[in-house]
Amino acid sequence: MTSTSRSRRGLTAGLGLVTALSLAACGGNLGGGDSADAAESFPDGPITLLVGQDAGGSTDLIARALADQASDELGVPITVENRPGANGAVAAQELAGAEPDGQTLMTFVGSLAYITPLAVSEDEAVDIGDYTVVTGISLDDYVLVTSPQTGFTSVEDVVGAGRPVTFGTTGVGTGSQLSQELLFAQAGIDATAVPFDGGSPTLTAVLGGQVDVGAVQLGEAAAQIEAGELVPIVTFAEERPQYLPDTPTAVEAGYDVPVQQSRAIVAPDGTPDEVVTRLEEAFQAAFASADYQAFNEERLLTPDEIGGQELQEQWTGNLENYRSLVEEYGIDLGGGQ
Amino acid sequence: MDLSPVLDGFGVVLEPTNLLYCLIGVVIGMLIGVLPGLGPAATIAILLPLTFGIEPVTAIIMLAGIFYGAQYGGTITSVLLRLPGEASSVVTVFDGHALARQGKAGTALGIAAIGSFVGGTVSIVALSIVAPVVAGFALDFGPPEYTALALLGILLVSTVSSGDRLKAVVAASIGLLLATVGRDGFTGAERFTFGSLDLADGLDFVPIAMGLFGLGEILHNLEERHRAVQAPAKVANVWPSRADLRRSSGAIGRGSVLGFLLGILPGGGATLSSLAAYALEKRRSKTPERFGRGAVEGVAAPETANNAAATSSFIPLLTLGIPANATMAVIFGALLIQGVTPGPQLVSEDPELFWGVVNSMYVGNILLLVMSIPLVGVFVRILRVRATVLAPITVLITLVGVYTVRNNVFDIVLVIAFGALGYLMKKLGFDPGPLVLAFVLGSLLEESLRRSLLLFGGDPTGFLTRPISGTLLALFLVVALLPLVRPLVRAALGRRRAPAPTDTHHPDHKELV
Incomplete structure (x- = not known):
């Protein structure tokens, strides 16, 4: 993150810092800052887990499911705090300004790191390289759906329709938009993006035939797919998600568009290695719990519990890949239209 | 029509928690109805954050209770103290207080309670259908x-609402402008965010409503707190006589229908319908001179209509996601906080919430009918709580509350900024309602x-070829052109009617538009 945006840190972060400092002082940790000290005394009081989305959404539920389990492991409470705004950029900004002692963490959404930067101006783009990643969490798949009335069942059908199509997206700078833009560009389909405000309005528009197709997260459409009200065309996963085994991926259908929503636990840059390791162990233990695994099944999430380093490379790789694809096909996620 | 979700709704209402919150809601509603100044929109805005931890259906049951409860409470002070607790009870003052001076305060309150109950119930049944x-x-x-729909809504909000029309248009325009803030x-693209991430998602509705309605009203009331409270009239014999009931039954019937219809209109609602119902009764009456001197119809009609309207104004919100008045806009915000998007899919996707809330109104109205008379004395005493005590507490709750959202x-x-704006608007005679409604409808309109x-591929004629949007746009034209055409029509009619001004008038809506 650039220095300008750091200096623009909200009042909230400032207050949070004051509170954190005074708490640390009360705890008698007057030395402060020294990494060995920090590691020994970690965790020093309750941990704050920031969520950049509204309470009740997927990211929030994941954070809460993990917080319960990891807090047992660490022996301190983990409180989930929602700081919704700008697809998580508000929370990310606060995290960047927090003390790097492992007491403040965030449930980061991948799209903020590798899709949103393609749509917003450079100084608003969040760089995952400015943070320390603790661990990956899981993958959420996007599925391209249509109403049975369109008669589309495969990408070929859409191509074969020989007419311009409209597609609903869950918003600008989302995986829903990127995946469809890439797919239709590669398939040579004349398609117009119609952004909606989130998954549920997008689905309603597809169900009502307002748009021809739309891409939403798998968990949002699963019930309607099962009921036959929606037809899945492709998923944008790397491999077929276990929850939708009969629907091909876009890659299988011949298009190079793997787009998934990934989530990770992220700490401020400069968090001591010992603390990161301790946190990683705690979250691995949370991943292993039966309750959490049942939660993943229920929300149709594919576990992706990879190490922090690996995840960081993956996300950076995604961003570069998407950036070159977007340039290659002349797609403009923002502006343009 | 499949009745099972409706019946399940009763199951939801009868859960003890929901019953309790329904009771809390209507009691708070009556309470703030008694307090002049603090209206239901302000109260609901202030209490929004408290609903955060409650189940959505429970929260909305309570907030709805506040809204229609306030219509009952507003009557009490109108009748006893000549001090309307709510704008929608202003016309009740004329005949209600006259009755009280004749020693018939009980009759006025009794008729008002019965009328409110009937109006509310008729409206709920109609809403269910x-x-x-x-x-x-x-x-x-x-x-x-x-x-x-948004176009029509904004037009109605700024032209139909009670008060100065030009000022309403100005307030609505400011609301539309505020709706453009945020990332496109x-x-x-960033619009009016001044590089701040806090503004990236636009202005949030909750602080605007809490500021304009909550803080703004509190500040404005502090200025006007010097009114001395006189001793209330004695209340005896609440049961209206058979003659009074017979005399007001027509007014109650017409008030129910009129209130229901006007409540549905964006910009309509309780205040407008109480005025309209009073005017209608006075015009229909063979003895209009009795009005203002203690006519029971003059209490029955507006009190019935304001309750019917309070109930029916839930229709556009719950079925289309369009708030019809300022209070509905705040309840809209409450639903969004709870993760519920009101709209046509609500009935089928969330029948428990929909029918739970609708059916809770039956229960709430019964509670209000039972409570309204015995609690009169208590509520009147509350008026003596000094504003200097009440105001700081309310401000504190507001500020802490908005932070927790x-x-x-x-x-x-x-x-704080919108509180200051709300205060200035009130002081200068602007109603903040159109601003808030236009703010809500503005984003809907633009998007x-x-x-x-x-x-449509950029072709605007597409709006006209779709049946629903075409009809709505035709309606828009009619409403927009009406003020231009009406003087001509009236002039033409006036010439013809002039010789026989005592014609029995059929009910028309002239002074409503």
Whole structure:
């Protein structure tokens, strides 16, 4: 993150810092800052887990499911705090300004790191390289759906329709938009993006035939797919998600568009290695719990519990890949239209 | 019509928690109805954050209770103290207080309570029938339909609402402008954010409502607190006589229908319908000179109509996601906080919430009917609580409350800024209602319009070829042109009617528009 945006840190972060400092002082940790000290005394009081989305959404539920389990492991409470705004950029900004002692963490959404930067101006783009990643969490798949009335069942059908199509997206700078833009560009389909405000309005528009197709997260459409009200065309996963085994991926259908929503636990840059390791162990233990695994099944999430380093490379790789694809096909996620 | 979700709704209402919150809601509603100044929109805005931890259906049951409860409470002070607790009870003062001076305060309150109950109940039944029909068109409502609906809504809000029309238009325009703040949902471009991430998602509705309605009203009331409270009239014999009942039964019937119809209109609602019902009764009466001197119809009609309207104004919100008045806009915000998007899909996707809330109104109205008379004395005493005690507490609750919604200090700053704006608006005679409604409808209008044009490939004639949006736009034209045409029509009619001014008038809506 650039220095300008750091200096623009909200009042909230400032207050949070004051509170954190005074708490640390009360705890008698007057030395402060020294990494060995920090590691020994970690965790020093309750941990704050920031969520950049509204309470009740997927990211929030994941954070809460993990917080319960990891807090047992660490022996301190983990409180989930929602700081919704700008697809998580508000929370990310606060995290960047927090003390790097492992007491403040965030449930980061991948799209903020590798899709949103393609749509917003450079100084608003969040760089995952400015943070320390603790661990990956899981993958959420996007599925391209249509109403049975369109008669589309495969990408070929859409191509074969020989007419311009409209597609609903869950918003600008989302995986829903990127995946469809890439797919239709590669398939040579004349398609117009119609952004909606989130998954549920997008689905309603597809169900009502307002748009021809739309891409939403798998968990949002699963019930309607099962009921036959929606037809899945492709998923944008790397491999077929276990929850939708009969629907091909876009890659299988011949298009190079793997787009998934990934989530990770992220700490401020400069968090001591010992603390990161301790946190990683705690979250691995949370991943292993039966309750959490049942939660993943229920929300149709594919576990992706990879190490922090690996995840960081993956996300950076995604961003570069998407950036070159977007340039290659002349797609403009923002502006343009 | 499949009745099982309706019956399940009763099951939801009868859960002890929901009953309790329904009771809390109507008691708070009556209470603030008694207090002049603090209206239901302000109260609901202030209490929004408290609903955060409650189940959505429970929260909305309580907030709805506050709204229709306030219509009951407002009557009490109108009758006893000549001090309308709510704008919608202003006309009740004329005959209600006259009755009280004749020693018939009990009769006035009794008639008002019965009228309110009937009006509310008729309206709930009608709502139960109409809402699913509207919702049946759920999937036919696409962006073009919402565009037309939002246009119509904004027009009605700024022209039909009570008060100065020009000032309402000004307030609505400011609301529309405020709605443009934030990251453009179609291009990602920043608009009026001044580089602040706090503004990237636009201004949040909750701090605006809490500031304009909550803080603004508190500040404005502090200025006007010097009114001495006189000793209330004695209340005896609440049961109206048979003659009084017979005399007001027609007024109650007409008030129910009129209130129901006006409540549905965006910009309509309780205040407008109470005025209209009073005017209608006075015009219909063979002895209009009795009005203002203690006519029971003059109490029955407005009190019935304001309750019927309070109930029916839930229809556009729950079936289309369009708030009809300022209080509904705040309840709209409450639903969004709870993760529930009101709209045509609500009845089918969340029948428990929909029918739970609708059916809770039956229970709430019964509670109000039972409580309204015995509690009169208590509520009147509350008027003696000094504003200097009440105001700081309310401000504190407001500021702490808004912080808890998003844990964001910026929202506190917003509340204070909009509180100041709300105070100034009130002082200068602007109603903040149109601003808030236009703010809500503004984003809907812009987004739907742009979505529609994307769908139509940029061709605006697409709006006219779709049946629902075409009809709505035709309606828009009619409403927009009415003020221009009306003087001509009236002039023509006036010439013809002039010789026989004592004609028995059929009910018409002239002074409503």
